[in-house]
Amino acid sequence: MIRIAAVLVDRANYGRMKPVLKILDEDKDVDLKIIATGTMLLDRFGMAVEVVKRDGFNVSDEIYIELEGSVPSTMAKSIGLSIIELSNVYQRLNPEFVLIIGDRSEALGAAIAAVYQNFCLIHIQGGEITGSIDESARHAITKLAHYHFPSTYKSYKNILQMGEKKSSVFFSGCPSADVVRIARKSMKIPDLNGGVGTNIDFNQDFLLVLYHPVTTEYFSAEKSMIELLEALKKVNMQTILIWPNIDAGSDGVSQAIRRFREFNPDLKLRAFKNFEPEDFIPLLDNAKCLVGNSSSFIRDASFLGTPVVLVGSRQDGRERAPAVTQVVEDRFLIANAIEHQMRHGKYPESELYGKPGVSDKIASIIKNLEKVQQKKFVVSK
Amino acid sequence: MIRIAAVLVDRANYGRMKPVLKILDEDKDVDLKIIATGTMLLDRFGMAVEVVKRDGFNVSDEIYIELEGSVPSTMAKSIGLSIIELSNVYQRLNPEFVLIIGDRSEALGAAIAAVYQNFCLIHIQGGEITGSIDESARHAITKLAHYHFPSTYKSYKNILQMGEKKSSVFFSGCPSADVVRIARKSMKIPDLNGGVGTNIDFNQDFLLVLYHPVTTEYFSAEKSMIELLEALKKVNMQTILIWPNIDAGSDGVSQAIRRFREFNPDLKLRAFKNFEPEDFIPLLDNAKCLVGNSSSFIRDASFLGTPVVLVGSRQDGRERAPAVTQVVEDRFLIANAIEHQMRHGKYPESELYGKPGVSDKIASIIKNLEKVQQKKFVVSK
Amino acid sequence: MIRIAAVLVDRANYGRMKPVLKILDEDKDVDLKIIATGTMLLDRFGMAVEVVKRDGFNVSDEIYIELEGSVPSTMAKSIGLSIIELSNVYQRLNPEFVLIIGDRSEALGAAIAAVYQNFCLIHIQGGEITGSIDESARHAITKLAHYHFPSTYKSYKNILQMGEKKSSVFFSGCPSADVVRIARKSMKIPDLNGGVGTNIDFNQDFLLVLYHPVTTEYFSAEKSMIELLEALKKVNMQTILIWPNIDAGSDGVSQAIRRFREFNPDLKLRAFKNFEPEDFIPLLDNAKCLVGNSSSFIRDASFLGTPVVLVGSRQDGRERAPAVTQVVEDRFLIANAIEHQMRHGKYPESELYGKPGVSDKIASIIKNLEKVQQKKFVVSK
């Protein structure tokens, strides 16, 4: 019986980890503890923890850590709180392994609390290259983690380059491959009751928009979002928009959206806090074009071939399928790119981020890991 | 005028940074802010902040963050506190650069608070390889820092391997080269009033002992220290001992020392909390042998050629001069190694960790750094 | 020269303290430091700290402490953070006196950080009786504070009853008396650009609504707000609404408002985050009726005679002028009470909470206080 503590810090974390967690939870040899923290618990982000519970998981701890303000110091302080509070939780649960995914600030906190207490740390989605502070956090987590499950071959190589031992790195692909496969089967039309704004007619074309602030440019987040919204006005199509994450600059992005709606009441836009994975994948699949800088547009959408207009620097360096076109934050360029992508239509589906079966692979490897405490840098020849 | 915030978290930090800080502080184009935190402020560790002030520096902030307990969770929580509180300090001081050194847990906290607030981070002593959790923290700091000043050529290469941009890494050597050069000139006999225990006669031979707990083996810290003390008893020589740092296991090491003194009142041992750099270097120089696992025995002593008996795994992988002999925590092996080293006497002085002039080099490069915010992983060819 | 650190934790704090702070700030013998924390710094609450700066004050420290979630544990944790962070601020500023007002959770944190560091604590607005957790916090602050400036005679007597020394309690009245006097003179029409919703025509009658959650009933906060909104729908009048404070239950109240607007787009309602004191007083004065449970309806409005419909238990026990009618959270009772109050029109102005000149009195007493550290309970005969 191995005890594994999985820490979920936001909706995307859960969306991608879900199939892995399902397999571990159903395994009699595994005692899975799920810790929900970060924006998982916040109404403003759709209380993703409730989805976890509805999906049949037990949540052992719910830890509020997010400071309000969306400035750099609140982001930093929330990391501090995550370390303090998760230290207690780990100490009490005493797991053999701590399992985290991604590159959020809160995941960095979860990693530090684990390794300074000698808990063996497993990290999914390391080694990728992007912009924003996530780029630094991701690699710092890699240097703290004991085991790694990268999503792409390049990220696998990057982790090895950073001095991790070959036997600790497993090139698995991203579990979102399974999420997409499962959600595509059901292909239900998402329930749109949750949002605010105009109604969406699913027999008509629609766009899906998700734009997060870039922490190192947080002061210009509002301006950038206005450019994106002006582009939408030009394109003048039904739009489903998801509110941004909690990073520094988030208030500016949200402010831009609210003001824009106030002054453009005729915009055919409906805004949502969150979607369950099963609702989100069909949206990604059926949208005419995805606009913004969410990693889901690069990663999850790659399995589907939906055209993407990637706006700004946030995903700079991340590997991408041909469906992705990148533009800077300029209303004309964004509008042009959307129209170009609409004309093009669907691209071929890509296996850049893995093939179905990833989750089974990850879960079965995890079950057989040896618990290590202190690793050491491996010098390349 | 550039504002630089230097964060000092323990006595060794200050001992090595001092010549660099002196140069920056005397420079009219630099507004140096010194932040003292961690064990710098604690009586139990000799209140090193008072030394900083006596040396003529202004200390802008004194931030208490150390939780008592010396278990893994207190170590982790102190990192959390350091992030929360340094976030405020940086926000108020608004420096162009944050300057840190080494691999302490508190330095990792100082790094996170800096980069998540978009302050440009400079790190001294990255890229080295050792044991203990410091090994992980050091490399995680490297992946967060924007500029690097490694001490050895191998550590310079390791930083590049980890994907740092070549133009951001400066092979400078360790500023302790200057500390040793300066302290050696004066060559004063240290004032021994501060310690407790028997008197030391400096006309006779003496040992210098400093043994820190290894965090990943913190439960056996007391047992290991007892082995070392039993070895001292066998060797039966005048001994100057310094209390261990605050890491998990520290209480066990201290306990061992106190009990041992209680039951061995005839031991010629005097225990100190701390030494000023000017007192410490002559001790390193004049001791017949250095016993323990302090990084100063590997690094600072390398300039002096004093024989070292390195005990246990804490420095595993760290580059070392021929003067260092390593043994496991066993009383007989330690005693034998001490006797061997005593017979051998001084070794040649080494330039492994740099030549005098390091501090000038570091200070003048820092003054001309460009402020960057977001760096990106560099893939090796 | 005496150094006084004034801690402001929300918009109402500043609204009432402003004239006292103005006098102290202009006094050459006083070195006034203003610390802004709590919701003063949050966009969602109108960033009141910007008003402070526009009014010509220097703000020495801006300390983010509010955890997002608006559940009981986030409220409690924010107190914890306020203590940790204000401890640093006080330690650095080293004031002779710390000055706080009111009964917010963050003020309790500010009080604890002061007295445990031996700073002499002055408290304005102690001794009043109300509902909600503020009732407990207010009296706990009284038992920590060294000097007291109650607003009413009854609260003055209550403070003495609690065992405070007679010479430490000054029956001054509430400085809002001066705020109202000054704001009434200018009588400007408030700028409504900030809000969202329908436009307000100031030549027509309007209501002013402000309803905060009651922490001990936070789970029913949404339901209570719906009753209030349904009553507004019945009354069908132009309404200016202010979003609730951050207490546990706040998300429920805000949720109710947003949903109600969504489903009742014809409601003549405009919602604001915040008003400057100079804008708020004219609104209080010219509204046909004030509806909700804000203490400003009891306290500040008492000087003006505007009719009030007080909804629910939050102000239970607080002294009130005849203009206040209380009802439970029921749409019919609230609607009836509003209509009754509209028919009645203005009531006589009251001096229950003091006469103009309060702020001068408080400031001149503060300047002559002796610094005490440890007080002692006074047993009544």
Place this chain on the structure above:
Amino acid sequence: MIRIAAVLVDRANYGRMKPVLKILDEDKDVDLKIIATGTMLLDRFGMAVEVVKRDGFNVSDEIYIELEGSVPSTMAKSIGLSIIELSNVYQRLNPEFVLIIGDRSEALGAAIAAVYQNFCLIHIQGGEITGSIDESARHAITKLAHYHFPSTYKSYKNILQMGEKKSSVFFSGCPSADVVRIARKSMKIPDLNGGVGTNIDFNQDFLLVLYHPVTTEYFSAEKSMIELLEALKKVNMQTILIWPNIDAGSDGVSQAIRRFREFNPDLKLRAFKNFEPEDFIPLLDNAKCLVGNSSSFIRDASFLGTPVVLVGSRQDGRERAPAVTQVVEDRFLIANAIEHQMRHGKYPESELYGKPGVSDKIASIIKNLEKVQQKKFVVSK
């Protein structure tokens, strides 16, 4: 089945609560959760949590919160941490009642975390009058607590005076009455293995010394302790000494003790971190005289009649039996007072702090309490 969370913050807390906890723990209708925090977990204070476990209790949570430094800001910050961390614990345990005792800073934190989360708070030992910051903390806790169990009639009256409802205050006496009764029965000779220093011969007379810093005079703590130690030197008797608590000034007191021992190796003094209640009571009973300012000398010793020399202001105002003689911190006055008390010998036993049976009384009332959330100030006629 009622769930009660009892929070223990130091050795004295446990010493006095133990019989109440034993009764509640053995009751089938009660689900008792014991939370150990504060100095209960620290080696330096004898790890009292281990005693709790040896006594057969389950400890549900061990929460490290004490910051090292023993200055005012560390004391304040530890309160902040206690609130943050206990908020999580209460949220998870979801007790009907939270039970605390005494006036420690950490107990104030435990109280705030409870009432802001709407947990019903029971407080033992409120209403007493003393010096030090404990005086303020104790009364602030009373204004937060929903139910009160004062130890003396005067403290019962004081709680009522502060505006607490008569039906919420139960004049029970102090449970230490039962501790003394039980421990006296066994009357075992304490095991002195734990301490350091000279051996104690229990067939000879001995003194028992315990002196805590006074927080509002923490800068002079070392000087005061030296006076006490010089008095001991004059008296020249076997002495059992207990290290001070963790309050600001604690390092100074400890420093004085260590230095004094260093320079006076012939002093017949043995220093201990802690005693179990069963060992401590016989010491209190058999000592020729108790010297210092511990509340146990006033409270627990009152049942025994042992002469006390109370040093300094820390217990100013606390009710005391005739066995207590108070002097200021002066070596001559202390020495004289000790000699006077030695000549006098035992005083009559006192019932000032209650009669045996207190614990049963408290436990049976607790079992029948109604859960209230918001209380209200009661105005005296």
